[in-house]
Structure formats: structure tokens, C-alpha cells
Amino acid sequence: MANEEVTIFSTGVFVIAVYLIKLVLLMKKDTTSRKEPELGKPLREREFDLDEQSVFCNSGTYSCVPRRLVHRQIQLIKEREWNPFRWYKTTHHQLLEGSLNAVAQLVGAKKENLTLIDNTTTATNVILKNHKYFPGDKFLVVNQHTYPAVWKQVEVVARETPGVGIVDIDIPFPIRSKDDIIGPYAKALKENPGIKIAIVDHITSNTVTQMPLQELIDLCHLHDVIVVVDGAHAPGQLQLRVEEYGADYYVGNLCKWLMTPRSVAFLWVHPKHQSTLRPLVTSHMEYMDNFRERFYSFMTRDLIPHFLVKDAIEFHKELGGIDVIVPRSSGILTKAVDMLSKSWQTRELGICPELRAPCMRMLAFPSELNEIYKYSDPGFCRELSEDLCEEGIHVKCFYFDGKIWCRISCNVWNDMDDFEKVRDVILKFVREKKERIKKRTLTQ
Numbered sequence: 001m002a003n004e005e006v007t008i009f010s011t012g013v014f015v016i017a018v019y020l021i022k023l024v025l026l027m028k029k030d031t032t033s034r035k036e037p038e039l040g041k042p043l044r045e046r047e048f049d050l051d052e053q054s055v056f057c058n059s060g061t062y063s064c065v066p067r068r069l070v071h072r073q074i075q076l077i078k079e080r081e082w083n084p085f086r087w088y089k090t091t092h093h094q095l096l097e098g099s100l101n102a103v104a105q106l107v108g109a110k111k112e113n114l115t116l117i118d119n120t121t122t123a124t125n126v127i128l129k130n131h132k133y134f135p136g137d138k139f140l141v142v143n144q145h146t147y148p149a150v151w152k153q154v155e156v157v158a159r160e161t162p163g164v165g166i167v168d169i170d171i172p173f174p175i176r177s178k179d180d181i182i183g184p185y186a187k188a189l190k191e192n193p194g195i196k197i198a199i200v201d202h203i204t205s206n207t208v209t210q211m212p213l214q215e216l217i218d219l220c221h222l223h224d225v226i227v228v229v230d231g232a233h234a235p236g237q238l239q240l241r242v243e244e245y246g247a248d249y250y251v252g253n254l255c256k257w258l259m260t261p262r263s264v265a266f267l268w269v270h271p272k273h274q275s276t277l278r279p280l281v282t283s284h285m286e287y288m289d290n291f292r293e294r295f296y297s298f299m300t301r302d303l304i305p306h307f308l309v310k311d312a313i314e315f316h317k318e319l320g321g322i323d324v325i326v327p328r329s330s331g332i333l334t335k336a337v338d339m340l341s342k343s344w345q346t347r348e349l350g351i352c353p354e355l356r357a358p359c360m361r362m363l364a365f366p367s368e369l370n371e372i373y374k375y376s377d378p379g380f381c382r383e384l385s386e387d388l389c390e391e392g393i394h395v396k397c398f399y400f401d402g403k404i405w406c407r408i409s410c411n412v413w414n415d416m417d418d419f420e421k422v423r424d425v426i427l428k429f430v431r432e433k434k435e436r437i438k439k440r441t442l443t444q
């Protein structure tokens, strides 16, 4: 080859190589951005209809349904109303199967052990009211940690049979390790041979604690105690392996951290309890052998939220799924708690890092709030939450241990700006309340 030809050839090779490298880099960038769309404010604007004037840091109570799922919900309603007969005979079943398959895969459960149900409250009622109780039987619940509505169900069931009791244990703060939780359970189980059912929260609501689930299930089973796992907050916050836990029942809400429309949770039932478990409402399917069919017997009920589970799980995956969403939320919350506790001169609830709920944290409000709301009437927390909603911030308020606590949640639409707004609104709120009280005392 002549010199000139060699130069042309090498330039050609060089140009092609540069082009190929650029192409590879572009493709790589493309897949990364496809896997992880930007979360926080851009996502909120693109996918949610949340009020722009407010900050929503209370997914622990009410999450939000993405716009595309709301549209799909409307589309399904229209489809149903176009031909209701066909809907209930055919479409209904196909959509349900799709949802059950998606949940089973997500939570690590066998489909045949799962059913969908309206919410955790309904599921725990079904479980507790299906068992037969005899004098001497007891329930095991945990002060501050067991969800108040579940606690009330236990009280109602216990009241119905004379001689049935409740063992309530304390797990005081700070919680330094799993042993601080396992110890009180072990003691109660040893001292109370009559315990028949233990309620174990996977993630507690009011105290944002991740319970050592496997250890507690195994411990209860050593004492022949039935374990009901209240996993209302777990789907979407934790990578679940429901089948492996081997509990008796596991219940998880899908409308909180997976953002399905409200009115859908899953109920997993150990095969040994399936033949006797019945829904609270008796209907046509009462005598079906399969427990799942018995739970899908409500004929004209509106089950559209149940059919959107698959779409919700796909949306969650599109955002990166638990592996992306949860570390991001935990990271933001750690910074937020640090920033808020410095600014409010307060502290976080004492829970060791490995037992903290991934997407919810709890810290005390500025102490001046205690002085403003002097009384410990349970109603005042609701009043405080409502006052804060008026100010445009949504957080959960609790009163215990002589302090008012603020639970903050981080979901896919949140970013650090939201928590900065929470900080500023609270400081302003406290300042204004104090000024108002001062003026009132001066004029009295």
C-alpha cells in the first residue's frame, strides 16, 4: 500500500473506532437513564397530581396514587360499564390472576397461599375473628408498637369470650439491638403459657421500628403460639420472602409504599389455616374448597383497585424498584433527621440503625410545642396535624414518653427541599403560636 493509502485507511479506522465508542457510551447512558428516571420533584411533576402548595412527607399514613394509575382506574371503570356482564364473568378473573401473580413474585410467596383483601384492618379482623377461643387463652401485643386499630380488634375479640386475656409487653427506648425486642417477647412467652396468638409488626407504624421478624416467629412457634404478622408497611420498603418466614398469617398493604389505589392489601395464609379461614361476609362461595375463591365471592363489589396491583408494581420497578428507591429515601431521611434535629434542637427516637424503618423516621418536635400543647389529651395530636396541614406540611404527630414526636416519611416524589420546608414551617409555627399566647396573657 502506498503511504497515502495507509494514512487514509488509518484515519478511516480511527473515525469508525471513535464513532463506535461514542455509540456504546450513548447506549450505556440510555440504559442507565431508562432504569433510573429522576426521582423527587421532576417525578412529582411528571407522574403525580399532588397539590403544589403542600409538602407530603406522610406516606406512612396516606401515600399517593400516580397519575397514570388513576387514568388506568378510570379506563377500567369505563370498560366495566361498557359491558358489566362480560366484566364480572371474564375480565374480572383475568385481571385478578395478573395481580396475584405480580404480588406473589414481589413478596416471595406461592400464589396459592395468597389472596387480595381490602386493607390490613380487614385482614387482621378476618384472622382474629376466625379462631375459636377458650378461657385462659391470651393475645400478645406490645405497648406503643402494636397498631392501635389492631389492638382494639384484639380487645373486642378477647371481650367476647369470658376468661380470654391480653398480655401487653413493653419494649422501651432506646432500642440498642434485636435483643432489646426479643428479650421481652421471650419473657412474656415463658411466663404466660396461655398465649395463643402473638401480633408481630414487621415495621411498626407509631414507632418506626423494624422488628426482628424471623427470630420472633421462630420464638413464638417454639411456644406453639400462632403468629399474625402485621406487615402493613413492609411491601415496597422491604425485600420480602413471605413464604420462607413460615408465619401463620402475613398481611401487607399495597397502597402505601407501592402506591396502588387505596383498598388493596395482600393476605398470606399458611396452608394449615386455609381450610377453616372464611371472610367476615358470607356469600355464594361459602362452600368452596379453595380459600382464595371464598375470598372472591362478593359478586357486585367494586374490586378495581385489586386489578391495578400489577400496574403499580410495574411502575415501582420502572422507578428502579426497592433497590433504588429505598436507599435513596433512607439517605435523604438520614440527612433530613440530622438537619431537623440540629435546627429544632431535638433528637431522634432511639432505635439502632439496623432496626430503623427504611423510609420513615421519627424525631421530637421542638420542645416549645410541648409547652404550647400542655395537655396530653389524645385528640391534640390530631389537632396539631390538622394545623400543620393548614400550613402546607403533611407529617404524622404522636405523643408518648412526655414528648410530641414527628414522623417523617420519604417517598419517590420527595427530596431534601421538602424537609427543609418542614423545618421552616415548624419553626415559624412555634414562633407564631408563642407570640399569640404571649399577647393573650398580656391582654388578660
Ligand SMILES: Cc1ncc(COP(=O)(O)O)c(C=O)c1O
Pocket (backbone or CB within 6 Å): 060, 061, 119, 120, 121, 122, 147, 149, 150, 201, 203, 204, 205, 230, 232, 233, 253
Ligand atoms: C402497622 C399498621 N397496621 C395496620 C394498619 C391499618 O391499615 P389500613 O388502614 O390500610 O387497614 C396500619 C395503617 O397505617 C399500620 O400502620
